[in-house]
Amino acid sequence: MHHMTLAEIARGLADKKFSSEELTKTLLARIAQLDPQLNSFISLTEELAMSQAKAADARRANGETGALLGAPIAHKDLFCTQGIRTSCGSKMLDTFKAPYDATVVAKLAAAGTVTLGKTNMDEFAMGSANESSHYGAVKNPWNLAHVPGGSSGGSAAAVAARLLPAATATDTGGSIRQPAAFTNLTGLKPTYGRVSRWGMIAYASSLDQGGPLARTAEDCAILLQGMAGFDPNDSTSIDEPVPDYSTSLNDSLQGLRIGVPKEYFGAGLDPRIADLVQNSIKELEKLGAIIKQISLPNMQHAIPAYYVIAPAEASSNLSRFDGVRFGYRCENPQNLVDLYKRSRGEGFGAEVQRRIMVGTYALSAGYYDAYYLKAQKIRRLVKNDFMAAFNEVDIILGPTTPNPAWKLGAKNSDPIAEYLEDVYTITANLAGLPGLSMPAGFVDGLPVGVQLLAPYFQEGRLLNVAHQYQLNTDWHTRTPTGF
Numbered sequence: 487m488h489h490m491t492l493a494e495i496a497r498g499l500a501d502k503k504f505s506s507e508e509l510t511k512t513l514l515a516r517i518a519q520l521d522p523q524l525n526s527f528i529s530l531t532e533e534l535a536m537s538q539a540k541a542a543d544a545r546r547a548n549g550e551t552g553a554l555l556g557a558p559i560a561h562k563d564l565f566c567t568q569g570i571r572t573s574c575g576s577k578m579l580d581t582f583k584a585p586y587d588a589t590v591v592a593k594l595a596a597a598g599t600v601t602l603g604k605t606n607m608d609e610f611a612m613g614s615a616n617e618s619s620h621y622g623a624v625k626n627p628w629n630l631a632h633v634p635g636g637s638s639g640g641s642a643a644a645v646a647a648r649l650l651p652a653a654t655a656t657d658t659g660g661s662i663r664q665p666a667a668f669t670n671l672t673g674l675k676p677t678y679g680r681v682s683r684w685g686m687i688a689y690a691s692s693l694d695q696g697g698p699l700a701r702t703a704e705d706c707a708i709l710l711q712g713m714a715g716f717d718p719n720d721s722t723s724i725d726e727p728v729p730d731y732s733t734s735l736n737d738s739l740q741g742l743r744i745g746v747p748k749e750y751f752g753a754g755l756d757p758r759i760a761d762l763v764q765n766s767i768k769e770l771e772k773l774g775a776i777i778k779q780i781s782l783p784n785m786q787h788a789i790p791a792y793y794v795i796a797p798a799e800a801s802s803n804l805s806r807f808d809g810v811r812f813g814y815r816c817e818n819p820q821n822l823v824d825l826y827k828r829s830r831g832e833g834f835g836a837e838v839q840r841r842i843m844v845g846t847y848a849l850s851a852g853y854y855d856a857y858y859l860k861a862q863k864i865r866r867l868v869k870n871d872f873m874a875a876f877n878e879v880d881i882i883l884g885p886t887t888p889n890p891a892w893k894l895g896a897k898n899s900d901p902i903a904e905y906l907e908d909v910y911t912i913t914a915n916l917a918g919l920p921g922l923s924m925p926a927g928f929v930d931g932l933p934v935g936v937q938l939l940a941p942y943f944q945e946g947r948l949l950n951v952a953h954q955y956q957l958n959t960d961w962h963t964r965t966p967t968g969f
């Protein structure tokens with residue numbers, strides 16, 4: 487039962503082959519048995535899951551249908567869930583129970599999903615390895631000595647290990663696509679504004695976007711359908727109709743123009759990953775796509791710009807955690823300054839403190855123009871590069887990451903080495919574009935992802951290309967040994 491995709495579950499439930507209650511019990515037992523090795527969950531919500539499963543079965547018995555009705559999922563632990571701990575992977579929010587549901591959580595619940603729990607993540611979504619969580623590192627099911635990627639590493643490890651078919655995640659600089667690549671999943675970061683950020687604890691508000699992590703493009707289409715849409719509670723949510731993502735999955739790729747940026751293949755890219763990217767290009771050519779070389783000349787400036795902008799926004803967003811209103815408060819504060827200092831010093835981990843320091847520095851008087859303003863100018867240049875490229879091609883293809891998943895602890899002493907691993911993913915966030923990572927092969931037994939980028943609101947196109955690729959390849963069907 488645990489091998490089924492969301493699409494297969496929907497068919498099985500519709501054909502009365504099993505009930506949501508049976509499926510939910512099976513998966514909860516599997517999580518209890520296997521998750522101790524992975525550490526992919528922060529909280530399990532068994533009671534909620536069983537009551538949602540029963541309610542979904544009752545709705546189906548009453549003749550209701552729907553691809554998500556009775557489908558078990560989990561939420562990254564930065565989506566607020568009413569009455570349930572929402573920790574954001576931080577000691578700061580270890581005991582915080584959200585007073586309301588995030589829009590994404592509410593929409594998916596209304597569609598009939600069953601919430602099995604809240605998944606582990608890098609603290610405040612800062613990281614590319616899922617090692618900065620207050621609840622400990624998450625392990626990669628493909629090799630337990632390796633990281634699963636971050637910051638949505640818990641969602642990724644759980645789905646890859648077949649503990650559940652799909653999960654929500656968020657992507658500020660790659661945190662859906664990079665863990666998807668590291669664990670052999672399909673992950674989609676939507677256009678900025680496509681999915682509501684209301685109730686999604688903020689890291690860097692102009693970059694954050696929620697999206698689906700699943701095994702197939704077809705399943706990403708199903709989950710995105712339940713997440714996307716205008717939300718008056720989010721002032722950057724965009725009031726555009728949501729297309730039916732499943733209807734375009736089978737469009738032909740004949741004549742599709744795919745751009746491959748020459749800058750993607752420089753030093754730093756593992757040559758074995760470069761070969762797998764070339765193989766995926768050949769596969770798409772067989773399906774009728776036309777390949778063009780393109781250029782993204784400002785790509786080299788994206789990492790420095792991102793690692794100014796994201797910490798700057800984080801330093802502002804995280805100022806609300808002051809020991810007074812939310813979360814952790816130090817013992818016996820001597821005065822107000824002591825309360826602030828010790829609550830934040832004890833409640834935040836090292837990486838979060840580093841980002842707050844960098845961001846505060848970049849925004850301070852005298853340095854604002856030199857760092858923050860300069861980074862914003864680079865952001866515009868990165869966006870302009872994409873706009874020029876999309877005049878010539880329909881999608882852009884390349885590696886999702888320069889290397890496969892590294893060993894746990896390998897980059898702990900060098901944060902910049904970890905930042906550099908985001909080189910292919912962060913440009914989409916700077917520009918607000920949608921991006922998808924899909925499984926494209928293995929290096930030393932570890933999965934490798936290929937990334938597709940498209941113009942604004944062309945999520946359907948990304949899902950279409952990935953689905954056609956998956957109909958003709960079987961990388962996405964490979965299962966990690968032991969799971």
Ligand code: GLN
Binds near residue numbers: 658660
């Ligand atoms: N690795 C990037 C960072 O640490 C991106 C994280 C994310 O997308 N949430 O900022």
